[in-house]
Amino acid sequence: MKKSLLNLMAVCGFSLLTMTAYADQSSKGMDMTGMKMDNMPSKPASATALSDGEVRAIDKENKSITLKHGRIKSTTVEMGPMTMPFKVKDKGLLAGVKVGDKVKFNVENIDGISTVTTLSVQK
Numbered sequence: 001m002k003k004s005l006l007n008l009m010a011v012c013g014f015s016l017l018t019m020t021a022y023a024d025q026s027s028k029g030m031d032m033t034g035m036k037m038d039n040m041p042s043k044p045a046s047a048t049a050l051s052d053g054e055v056r057a058i059d060k061e062n063k064s065i066t067l068k069h070g071r072i073k074s075t076t077v078e079m080g081p082m083t084m085p086f087k088v089k090d091k092g093l094l095a096g097v098k099v100g101d102k103v104k105f106n107v108e109n110i111d112g113i114s115t116v117t118t119l120s121v122q123k
């Protein structure tokens with residue numbers, strides 16, 4: 001069971017790597033900070049906007065949740081819509097959640113693993 005989780009993680013690993021490469025480029029590349037300040041959008045780029053998802057499976061024992069998720073763009077993770085398992089940072093996040101629930105959640109790359117850090121059920 002753990003293996004299949006890792007295999008699925010590998011699918012998402014591509015987007016994580018792409019993102020890391022991109023981040024490296026922008027930090028080494030030309031000074032973008034000045035440009036951004038001249039052109040500040042009225043709404044700040046909310047990198048931490050929550051993502052939408054639907055619960056497909058919950059594995060409390062392994063602190064894992066499978067979500068059919070929309071586009072994710074958090075501080076450290078960016079990926080398109082797909083269904084995949086996530087680690088959850090804290091077992092407590094799975095407490096009030098059941099399969100079929102619509103959720104809003106945040107994902108961060110923790111030690112190279114896409115990990116759900118916040119999760120709330122949409123009523």
Ligand SMILES: [Cu+2]
Pocket residue numbers: 012069079080081082083084
């Ligand atoms: Cu994904």
